[in-house]
Amino acid sequence: MGIRSKEEVIAFLLRAEVAAIGTSNMGSPRQRMMHFAVDKQFNIYVSSMKGDPKVIQWSNIPETALLIHQGEEFLQMEECEMIGRAEVLKDHTDRDMAAQLLKTRSPIVAQFTEIGALDKLEFIRIRPFIVKYRYVPEILQGEPPTVYEFSENRQSFSVWDDVRAKARAWKEAVRPLSLTATFVPILLGGALALASIHQLNIGLFLLTLIGAIMIQAGTNMINDWKDAERDGENSTGMRPFTGGSRMIQLGLISRADMGFFGLLLTVIATLIGIYLVFVSGWSLIPLILYGILAGVFYTSEKGKFSFINMAPGIAEVLIATTYGVFMTMGAYFVQTGSYSLQAFLISLPVALFISNVLLINQFPDAESDAKTGKNTLVVRVGKRAARNILISCFMAGYIIIGILPILGFAPYTLYFGFLSIPFALQAVRYAWQNYDKNAADIIPSNAHTAINHLFNGLLLVFAFLLTELDIVIPIVYLAASLLLIFWVWNYIERQRRVMNDFRNAFKN
Structure with a gap:
């Protein structure tokens, strides 16, 4: 099939249930499988309890890697790798949007929505710098992966964000x-x-x-x-x-x-x-x-x-x-x-x-x-x-x-x-x-x-x-x-x- 369109890659992401999400531990990786949602701009949304160590990490070292994998047999495998930067959402409009996207995909968000306790959750948006989609049969035939870059996301963060995080x-x-x-x-x-x-x-x-x-x-x-x-x-x-x-x-x-x-x-x-x-x-x-x-x-x-x-x-x-x-x-x-x-x-x-x-x-x-x-x-x-x-x-x-x-x-x-x-x-x-x-x-x-x-x-x-x-x-x-x-x-x-x-x- 060759290079996939953005709509096709997003459709793959919507078929997947969980993602392996990695954060940095002073150079050593820390990973967790998490339910996620995605919007049309490839922004990934996840949620976790307030005070969770993963949220604390994101607040201080926001660089994030994701791997979404599908396929039970080797020749049916497809995956999407993403590198980006996370931000803990504070604006009420952003939080409401993330909750709407996640409540049908995350059991945690669905349960907290039902009991009216969404204020006890943090919502995180991961803006991608680069997205790579791979389909194993095509990779074996020497075809390149589908790659999308989002340079505007790199420019949307200030060096002062990192200074405040370190503080x-x-x-x-x-x-x-x-x-x-x-x-x-x-x-x-x-x-x-x-x-x-x-x-x-x-x-x-x-x-x-x-x-x-x-x-x-x-x-x-x-x-x-x-x-x-x-x-x-x-x-x-x-x-x-x-x-x-x-x-x-x-x-x-x-x-x-x-x-x-x-x-x-x-x-x-x-x-x-x-x-x-x-x-x-x-x-x-x-x-x-x-x-x-x-x-x-x-x-x-x-x-x-x-x-x-x-x-x-x-x-x-x-x-x-x-x-x-x-x-x-x-x-x-x-x-x-x-x-x-x-x-x-x-x-x-x-x-x-x-x-x-x-x-x-x-x-x-x-x-x-x-x-x-x-x-x-x-x-x-x-x-x-x-x-x-x-x-x-x-x-x-x-x-x-x-x-x-x-x-x-x-x-x-x-x-x-x-x-x-x-x-x-x-x-x-x-x-x-x-x-x-x-x-x-x-x-x-x-x-x-x-x-x-x-x-x-x-x-x-x-x-x-x-x-x-x-x-x-x-x-x-x-x-x-x-x-x-x-x-x-x-x-x-x-x-x-x-x-x-x-x-x-x-x-x-």
């Missing part, structure tokens, strides 16, 4: 939501210092906050770098609270780059710490050294030393002391030049609640961690005992808040911290019911535990601002805190609903 990948590597673990104790230490000496050096406070955020971001990257091979063996899938950013496993950042920038941020944070030592006092050195050691050796590659594999509870104590006690006391020391028993006691609820965030996040990955030799506390003691530890930490944190004003270590405004109890109760309820069920069932407990830590910490800061400042500033601070809590809750809730709707679609 998104590095944002995920930093794990911005996790930085609240640093934000809370530094704010609390600053508020305690303000209440103690009635002044606050804003420059030193901001430098302390920047240094602390850098050490945590660097630690996040170092842990990803060290855990890349082990987390790559995680066969339980990704969920909103799965440990690590997965940027290495998705091929969006190389392991070498992750390790380099993690170490670079740690070095910069150390230099900031050295400066703070010179301006505030040598007694800050033990806290800085402790934080660096905890970050660098918290986890490690398989078979090498790490605190998480050292003994039960060591990792949790490290997190509690670093992101609870020592950061609070460090921020206090930078402002006052001394430590105080009050700062230590006030930091304990923050320490207990951040250790709970670490603990509950271990539940979804417990099976995979056990297989890959990552001996978290949940792996060591089991999910039932770990659930009871979680509940005990919640109780201990609120008991401390309750008795500190009575003992004279805090103002009675500290009781504003009790406003975060509803999140703790919800976290306990979901953990009690679902600790030994499917990993996705415990996601609400993950969410409420994280929000409880953030909200409680912000309320403790509010308690000390009320005693020191005119009412306007604390009220503005409280309003900003509530907006932040709402944003975080809404973000996490969207992730949870996506997972839940996806499961329910196929239960029905």
Whole structure:
């Protein structure tokens, strides 16, 4: 038959049910069979769940290859190879068009259309650069394939698209939501210092906050770098609270780059710490050294030393002391030049609640961690005992808040911290019911535990601002805190609903 017309090639594509779709993993291919649709311009449309690793890859490395194959016997085989660039559709009109094309070809889109949950799906359009159609008998006779090129599609993308994609990948590597673990104790230490000496050096406070955020971001990257091979063996899938950013496993950042920038941020944070030592006092050195050691050796590659594999509870104590006690006391020391028993006691609820965030996040990955030799506390003691530890930490944190004003270590405004109890109760309820069920069932407990830590910490800061400042500033601070809590809750809730709707679609 010779060269096929565009209409004939499109007719072949419409006869095919699925395509093998390949994306780049830093030079190594990643493939998946997916249902697809095609329009008259040879644009290919596919769909997947929001947050799916394939969608994340497309958002950052959009170059895509497709192979559509038909024919049971060799001499009947025909195939179409396409090379192009993917884009995740955001415009409502584009999404509606993609949904209309896909609902008769994709069981997933058909099911989500039926239950009215298309907003839980991402739609991807792959614009082809080149299309090659081959029919085996003709190729064997020396005839060339049918080739169509679409140079206009190459020109429709800007280099800034790739720059923005790379920026998104590095944002995920930093794990911005996790930085609240640093934000809370530094704010609390600053508020305690303000209440103690009635002044606050804003420059030193901001430098302390920047240094602390850098050490945590660097630690996040170092842990990803060290855990890349082990987390790559995680066969339980990704969920909103799965440990690590997965940027290495998705091929969006190389392991070498992750390790380099993690170490670079740690070095910069150390230099900031050295400066703070010179301006505030040598007694800050033990806290800085402790934080660096905890970050660098918290986890490690398989078979090498790490605190998480050292003994039960060591990792949790490290997190509690670093992101609870020592950061609070460090921020206090930078402002006052001394430590105080009050700062230590006030930091304990923050320490207990951040250790709970670490603990509950271990539940979804417990099976995979056990297989890959990552001996978290949940792996060591089991999910039932770990659930009871979680509940005990919640109780201990609120008991401390309750008795500190009575003992004279805090103002009675500290009781504003009790406003975060509803999140703790919800976290306990979901953990009690679902600790030994499917990993996705415990996601609400993950969410409420994280929000409880953030909200409680912000309320403790509010308690000390009320005693020191005119009412306007604390009220503005409280309003900003509530907006932040709402944003975080809404973000996490969207992730949870996506997972839940996806499961329910196929239960029905």
